[in-house]
Amino acid sequence: MATTTRTRPSKAWRSTAELPLRPAVAWQSHADTTVGRIPMTLPRPSVPDPGFRPSAFAGEAVPFRVTAFREGHDLIGVHLRLFSPAGEESLHRLSSLDDGLDRWCVLVSPTAQGTWRFRFEAFGDDFATWEHAADLKIAAGVDAALMRESGALLFLRAVAEKSRPIAERRRLEAAAARLRDSAVSDLAALEIVRDPDIAAGFAARPLQSLVTIGETFDLLVERERAGVGAWYEFFPRSEGATRLKDGTVRSGTFRTAATRLPAVAAMGFDVLYLPPIHPIGERNRKGRNNTLESRPGDPGSPWAIGSAAGGHDTVHPDLGTLDDFRAFVTTAAAHGLEIALDLALQAAPDHPWVTEHPEWFTTLPDGSIAYAENPPKKYQDIYPINFDNDPEGIRTEVLRIVRHWMAQGVKIFRVDNPHTKPLQFWEWLIATVADEDPDVVFLAEAFTRPAPMQRLAIAGFQQSYSYFTWRNTKVELEEFLGEISDETSDFMRPNLFVNTPDILTEYLQYGGRPAYRVRAAIAATAGASYGVYAGYELYENVARPGSEENIDNEKYEYKLRDWAAAEAAGDSLAPFLTRLNEIRRAHPALRQLRNLRLHWSDDDAILVYAKHLPGALTADGKADTIIVVANVDPHSARQTMVHLDTRQWGVTPGDPFDVVDLVTGAEWTWTDHNFVRLDAFNEPAHILHVKEHS
Numbered sequence: 013m014a015t016t017t018r019t020r021p022s023k024a025w026r027s028t029a030e031l032p033l034r035p036a037v038a039w040q041s042h043a044d045t046t047v048g049r050i051p052m053t054l055p056r057p058s059v060p061d062p063g064f065r066p067s068a069f070a071g072e073a074v075p076f077r078v079t080a081f082r083e084g085h086d087l088i089g090v091h092l093r094l095f096s097p098a099g100e101e102s103l104h105r106l107s108s109l110d111d112g113l114d115r116w117c118v119l120v121s122p123t124a125q126g127t128w129r130f131r132f133e134a135f136g137d138d139f140a141t142w143e144h145a146a147d148l149k150i151a152a153g154v155d156a157a158l159m160r161e162s163g164a165l166l167f168l169r170a171v172a173e174k175s176r177p178i179a180e181r182r183r184l185e186a187a188a189a190r191l192r193d194s195a196v197s198d199l200a201a202l203e204i205v206r207d208p209d210i211a212a213g214f215a216a217r218p219l220q221s222l223v224t225i226g227e228t229f230d231l232l233v234e235r236e237r238a239g240v241g242a243w244y245e246f247f248p249r250s251e252g253a254t255r256l257k258d259g260t261v262r263s264g265t266f267r268t269a270a271t272r273l274p275a276v277a278a279m280g281f282d283v284l285y286l287p288p289i290h291p292i293g294e295r296n297r298k299g300r301n302n303t304l305e306s307r308p309g310d311p312g313s314p315w316a317i318g319s320a321a322g323g324h325d326t327v328h329p330d331l332g333t334l335d336d337f338r339a340f341v342t343t344a345a346a347h348g349l350e351i352a353l354d355l356a357l358q359a360a361p362d363h364p365w366v367t368e369h370p371e372w373f374t375t376l377p378d379g380s381i382a383y384a385e386n387p388p389k390k391y392q393d394i395y396p397i398n399f400d401n402d403p404e405g406i407r408t409e410v411l412r413i414v415r416h417w418m419a420q421g422v423k424i425f426r427v428d429n430p431h432t433k434p435l436q437f438w439e440w441l442i443a444t445v446a447d448e449d450p451d452v453v454f455l456a457e458a459f460t461r462p463a464p465m466q467r468l469a470i471a472g473f474q475q476s477y478s479y480f481t482w483r484n485t486k487v488e489l490e491e492f493l494g495e496i497s498d499e500t501s502d503f504m505r506p507n508l509f510v511n512t513p514d515i516l517t518e519y520l521q522y523g524g525r526p527a528y529r530v531r532a533a534i535a536a537t538a539g540a541s542y543g544v545y546a547g548y549e550l551y552e553n554v555a556r557p558g559s560e561e562n563i564d565n566e567k568y569e570y571k572l573r574d575w576a577a578a579e580a581a582g583d584s585l586a587p588f589l590t591r592l593n594e595i596r597r598a599h600p601a602l603r604q605l606r607n608l609r610l611h612w613s614d615d616d617a618i619l620v621y622a623k624h625l626p627g628a629l630t631a632d633g634k635a636d637t638i639i640v641v642a643n644v645d646p647h648s649a650r651q652t653m654v655h656l657d658t659r660q661w662g663v664t665p666g667d668p669f670d671v672v673d674l675v676t677g678a679e680w681t682w683t684d685h686n687f688v689r690l691d692a693f694n695e696p697a698h699i700l701h702v703k704e705h706s
């Protein structure tokens with residue numbers, strides 16, 4: 013049987029409205045004004061700080077937007093002229109959002125990495141202006157002769173454009189003659205005004221006047237993993253750790269931890285993040301539950317980096333050797349997992365830096381060095397680095413360390429507390445590393461105020477931890493999702509971790525299993541990147557009294573977990589996480605962020621959002637639409653009406669469309685208003701795929 017395969021164009025972009033390329037010609041310009049003939053403002057993608065550039069990831073559906081208008085009521089059009097890193101030029105027609113705000117938009121997906129350039133070109137759309145007026149006036153018998161003659165002149169102007177296909181020019185010439193022919197009735201002339209072929213020709217090659225060329229901007233396109241991925245975090249020392257007869261625990265190693273890789277991969281995760289893997293300080297080592305006294309056998313916090321065994325370039329001897337680490341990275345890659353390493357720029361008191369480079373620390377008047385803090389947290393087992401004492405020396409050392417791990421196959425770094433170090437330093441480091449390898453990704457662990465958090469992203473961090481963990485109610489989530497998918501999306505890519513070793517929110521502590529389930533569903537579908545710290549799947553929800561983190565925290569001790577027994581007993585969320593990751597892989601709309609749109613329900617705990625990706629931007633040419641309806645009250649069953657703006661995926665309001673729940677398999681026919689009932693104790697969220705549509 014013959015099969016047909018859709019072949020995608022091998023260009024560096026995909027577009028919802030690409031036009032044949034035409035040279036840019038500014039027909040009117042005045043050097044004595046700032047504003048162009050057709051004013052354009054608020055171009056996007058953009059960043060709030062001059063000197064920096066917006067970014068996207070390869071394959072991201074980027075809405076290129078601008079606000080453009082002109083005096084009076086003649087119609088305008090707007091083009092996006094795009095230049096790929098290789099210098100290929102393309103032209104894309106923006107559509108009016110018709111929201112009364114003069115906003116225009118086109119979706120383009122750059123698929124090639126590198127620096128792109130783009131600009132907007134606005135123009136008087138002379139055919140559209142005439143068509144609009146002629147349609148009304150000729151039909152009403154007002155100025156019909158005048159309209160017909162204006163049309164003929166317009167068509168002949170188009171005929172003179174040699175770049176138009178010959179068939180189109182002939183059609184226009186004939187149409188102009190008929191408009192002028194007094195034997196042709198006004199009713200017949202109206203058919204010319206409404207001729208779809210003529211309209212299509214002018215849509216592809218508009219008849220332009222007053223062409224205004226906007227400023228040219230840069231857009232940095234980074235690799236897909238910079239923006240998309242399912243992350244899993246585990247402590248390698250816990251994986252394969254064994255309790256000995258005397259009650260002590262023998263550390264896991266890279267070799268034993270490697271035996272857990274198939275299970276992490278089978279859950280569908282893409283990135284495995286490891287907390288620091290370096291020697292841990294002996295002096296001031298913390299004991300269990302963040303106590304200041306460690307007991308024999310306590311392994312200490314991995315973030316207390318450095319001992320006589322070495323510093324940031326060394327593997328903790330308990331974990332194995334550098335060769336073992338390299339083998340671990342290779343095995344992970346064979347399972348489709350990329351390793352993310354921690355980059356925590358601080359030192360335990362016995363780190364070699366402390367004696368070799370005392371100038372890298374701040375010595376107090378009494379000769380001591382103050383320990384690190386991230387108020388209200390106190391890190392008595394580490395010294396912070398003073399980046400201003402020897403900036404060059406510190407830069408050289410950190411670059412050496414990063415290069416060292418890159419040489420072992422690491423291309424992702426989770427940076428600890430970057431907001432406690434100078435922004436300038438990060439701008440330099442990330443740019444320097446990108447020059448050497450543009451595939452390296454830095455994730456900022458900056459739980460701080462919005463301004464420093466956002467500036468770290470603008471300065472170059474490819475990804476950022478976010479406030480997601482603390483946004484739990486419907487109202488909070490709506491505000492958060494609206495912000496990350498639009499306001500900050502040109503420069504900040506949030507990773508929606510559901511938990512971390514430092515964060516066990518009250519919502520999880522008291523929400524029971526429904527809370528774990530619904531949070532995972534929202535993170536995996538709302539975030540293009542999301543993450544899970546090991547133990548989440550076992551619903552570990554007991555906090556250390558007075559803190560927002562797990563009791564008997566893995567940061568200070570080995571954690572021996574029986575994954576298989578939990579799963580066999582039905583006490584594991586792993587099957588659900590696996591399904592979520594399968595859904596993410598099967599649905600390209602979910603591997604996007606900027607396409608998230610909030611919809612509505614009548615209930616204060618039912619959150620509704622959808623993600624749509626047009627077929628023009630998907631690899632197989634099929635549109636993909638997912639609707640998520642989530643009950644964020646983990647203590648109840650809720651029923652309500654859900655209201656959708658179905659036009660976002662091309663369905664006329666009121667028309668029916670079929671959906672399938674990707675978790676339960678249930679199928680329904682929906683319209684723009686639908687009844688839902690979500691029982692938190694059963695299935696707190698619908699993840700609905702809109703079946704076959706254009």
Ligand SMILES: O=P(O)(O)O[C@H]1O[C@H](CO)[C@@H](O[C@H]2O[C@H](CO)[C@@H](O)[C@H](O)[C@H]2O)[C@H](O)[C@H]1O
Pocket residue numbers: 298302313314315316317356386389390391392393394428429457459513514567
């Ligand atoms: O300050 P954050 O909440 O962003 O947390 C990150 O950095 C902390 C310091 O590196 C780190 O804290 C852990 O390591 C410290 C140093 O060993 C130790 O004193 C803390 O008790 C321990 O929580 C935290 O894990 C990291 O995510």
